[in-house]
Structures are given as C-alpha cells and as structure tokens.
Amino acid sequence: MPSPSNSVRIALLPGDGIGREVTEAATFVMEKLARRHAIGIATDSLEAGAFAYQATGTALSDETFDRAKSADAILLGAMGWPGIRYDDGTEIAPQLDLRFRLGLYAGVRPIRAIPGVPLPLSDPRAAKIDLVILRESTEGLFYARGRGTVTDDAEARDTMLITRATTERLSRFAFRLAERRAARMGRSQRVTLVDKANVFTSMAFMRKVFLEIAAEFPGVPADAHYVDAMALDLIRKPWDFDVLPTENMFGDILSDLGAGLVGGMGYAPSADIGDTHAVFQPSHGTGPDIAGKGIANPTAAILSAALMLDWLAMRGAGQGFADAATELESAVDAAFAKGLRSAEFGGVGTKGVAEAIAEQIK
Structure with a gap:
C-alpha cells in the first residue's frame, strides 16, 4: 500500500x-x-x-x-x-x-478507439469501440507452462486448469469493473464470459461458476459467448461489447485481435x-x-x-x-x-x- x-x-x-x-x-x-x-x-x-x-x-x-x-x-x-x-x-x-x-x-486489456487514430473498420460505429478483455492470467492452458510432457517422441500433452477460487475472483472483478465503467461512462455495462463450454468440461465448469457469481450482481447484465463466435463478432460488431472475462489462452489471442481493431499493438x-x-x-x-x-x-x-x-x-x-x-x-x-x-x-x-x-x- x-x-x-x-x-x-x-x-x-x-x-x-x-x-x-x-x-x-x-x-x-x-x-x-x-x-x-x-x-x-x-x-x-x-x-x-x-x-x-x-x-x-x-x-x-x-x-x-x-x-x-x-x-x-x-x-x-x-x-x-x-x-x-x-x-x-x-x-x-x-x-x-x-x-x-x-x-x-x-489481466485487464482495454480496447478503445482513440480519436484520430486510423481504424481498419469502415463502419462509423468503430469510433465508439470501448471494451475490456479480462484475461485470467494464472491458470487455464498456461497452467501447462513447464508441465507439458512428450511421450516416446510420439505424442505431447498440455493440461488446462480451471479452479473455482480463481474463476470466482475473476468474475467478481469483471462485475465490479463493469459497475465502475458504468458510473464513469453513464451507461450500463454488460459482462460477457467468453468460453468453449459446448466442448470442454473445464469451460462448462467455468461458465457454471461465472453464472453463480453473476447472481450476486443483479444490476449488471450478464451472458456468455463461445470464443469462436466472439472472434467473428469482434470484427462484425465490436461496439456491442463491454467487459469480456475469459480463459488465459483465449484472452491472449483475443487481445491481439482487439488491438487490431483500434490501430495495432502500439495502442x-x-x-x-x-x-x-x-x-x-x-x-x-x-x-x-x-x-x-x-x-x-x-x-x-x-x-x-x-x-x-x-x-x-x-x-x-x-x-x-x-x-x-x-x-x-x-x-x-x-x-x-x-x-x-x-x-x-x-x-x-x-x-x-x-x-x-x-x-x-x-
């Protein structure tokens, strides 16, 4: 302190x-x-x-x-x-x-259009892009760093970890961030979990915990989006999104996509x-x-x-x-x-x- x-x-x-x-x-x-x-x-x-x-x-x-x-x-x-x-x-x-x-x-990754910086999207709404990708930065697929295995030069394995404790903390952080942004921007902020809950057990678990925490914040709209659909929609309509909590690797990838929307990694x-x-x-x-x-x-x-x-x-x-x-x-x-x-x-x-x-x- x-x-x-x-x-x-x-x-x-x-x-x-x-x-x-x-x-x-x-x-x-x-x-x-x-x-x-x-x-x-x-x-x-x-x-x-x-x-x-x-x-x-x-x-x-x-x-x-x-x-x-x-x-x-x-x-x-x-x-x-x-x-x-x-x-x-x-x-x-x-x-x-x-x-x-x-x-x-x-991992707080603001994606905001800066006045005067050339943008790749021609839609005039692109000038209003102002969202935050909230990347969980301590587990997910990055948990495998230094723990991966290669067996008989025939196969390699990495393990993804999702814990209740970290997902609860990340979710509460997301909702509190949304409340703070709403107060500053003068409009409601939606929290959208980005996952792959239709395929992975770990992602379905992450969504379950996220929705439990969402119930603690009834004044903040909440939903979920599959990561592949989000990659599409960040190009189609990025101005529709506010706070996007997600798993470590997903956040790593989407952060670069988001940077491309507002002029590049230098912004x-x-x-x-x-x-x-x-x-x-x-x-x-x-x-x-x-x-x-x-x-x-x-x-x-x-x-x-x-x-x-x-x-x-x-x-x-x-x-x-x-x-x-x-x-x-x-x-x-x-x-x-x-x-x-x-x-x-x-x-x-x-x-x-x-x-x-x-x-x-x-």
Whole structure:
C-alpha cells in the first residue's frame, strides 16, 4: 500500500528490445505529470528478460523479484527475444513468472478507439469501440507452462486448469469493473464470459461458476459467448461489447485481435492485477525488427502508465494520482485528435509521440 505521503515507488522493468524504448518514453511523460499534480513517483530500474538471461543465466533473479515485489507497482516494457531461449526451446518470459508468483489473476486489456487514430473498420460505429478483455492470467492452458510432457517422441500433452477460487475472483472483478465503467461512462455495462463450454468440461465448469457469481450482481447484465463466435463478432460488431472475462489462452489471442481493431499493438495497454500487486505493460512484444530504430509506438506503454496511476489511486495513493491518470488519457486523445501520427501510420517515432503527448499536459 502506498504511503500517505503522496509518494510511491515504481519498479521499472524495461526488459528487451523496444520494451526499453517505450518504457523511457512513458517515464518521460510521467515525470511531467508528477510535477503537474505534485505527486511523488520514485523509480527503481531493474534488469530482467532475455538479455539478462544471456548475460547472467537468470531471466529474473531473486533480488530483482524481491525489489519488484516490494514496490508499490511494477511498470514493465516487454521481454523475450527470438534467438535467446531456454533449453526446451521456449522463449524467455519473466512477465509470466511475475503473474504466477504474484497471483495476478486479472489481466485487464482495454480496447478503445482513440480519436484520430486510423481504424481498419469502415463502419462509423468503430469510433465508439470501448471494451475490456479480462484475461485470467494464472491458470487455464498456461497452467501447462513447464508441465507439458512428450511421450516416446510420439505424442505431447498440455493440461488446462480451471479452479473455482480463481474463476470466482475473476468474475467478481469483471462485475465490479463493469459497475465502475458504468458510473464513469453513464451507461450500463454488460459482462460477457467468453468460453468453449459446448466442448470442454473445464469451460462448462467455468461458465457454471461465472453464472453463480453473476447472481450476486443483479444490476449488471450478464451472458456468455463461445470464443469462436466472439472472434467473428469482434470484427462484425465490436461496439456491442463491454467487459469480456475469459480463459488465459483465449484472452491472449483475443487481445491481439482487439488491438487490431483500434490501430495495432502500439495502442493496446494492459494491466495484470492481483489482490495485493499489479504489473502494467503494453500488450506488444519486444519488436526485434524495429528495435533500436526509434520508431516504436509508445502509446500503449503510456496508457499502461495511466492504468497504473489509476490503480495506485484506488489503493490509497491519493486523488492526485487519479487526476493524473485522467489527464494522461485525455492528453493521449488530444494529441492524436490534433493530428499526431505514429510511425506505423507514416508519422513520428517514439520520442516524437511522447513529446506530442507531453505537450498536452499543461
């Protein structure tokens, strides 16, 4: 819990590739916000990721983990590198270790159209896209990470885990998020579970538990949607959806689809939240093809910082943090509405985007 002195400590994990570039951009904008709102933000930059593994043999050391855990929040860039892998062939992904070790079950993935950012859907309703994919981040098919088996070089098996305890927590988080969004947006918010309950026992169980929790929130509309149908409907009518809780792998896939609806991964922030800790990071990866060129879009990292400031405010850091979060999101909208274009749309690079957003903070 942040101290009552209106000051927090943020563990920075820039990671690899463009993760380092977008984290620097987000920090630049946050520093201006901190001065503007007279809030104290101290940062502790820590090394973790694929290149840390290459240099030391450890992707996330115990010392780094302990320092990150003791911070008020964690802001992460991106981690992993195609040519650096564990002996079993899997990529280095300490961000997954943080989710499991800190119990960060609620993967919040906002999908929101930003004014002025080109959208792939021609329907004018696309400008109103504003939904949240809520990815359960500690079990599901990702439970199999490090537990899969290969038998006689003939077959491989991975196991999906769905528990009542985690599904209950995720469902309550979804309904409370819907209530908070309804209060902010001035309209009702529907919670739609995304599953494959017609095929998998685990998914049918997840739906059963979800509907039990839905009964605790009679004022919030609730329903369920099969994941394949949701992939279709997120293209056909994404403006019809609000809060979408789902299993880990489904959320991983749908998050990228959702990012494509609003301009790409450079516009997709995220938060992984537990009962006592949270990690905030852009949804994109390390971008080996563009790393070091200064053209990575930092918007997702900057919006992730806004999510972090808002979460800190809810945890007791003070109204200044809530005001800073609101202003940061508004600054992003204002910059793009006035004509800012990121490099993927033929515009400016990482530094240019950060400076344009910072200019909107008076």
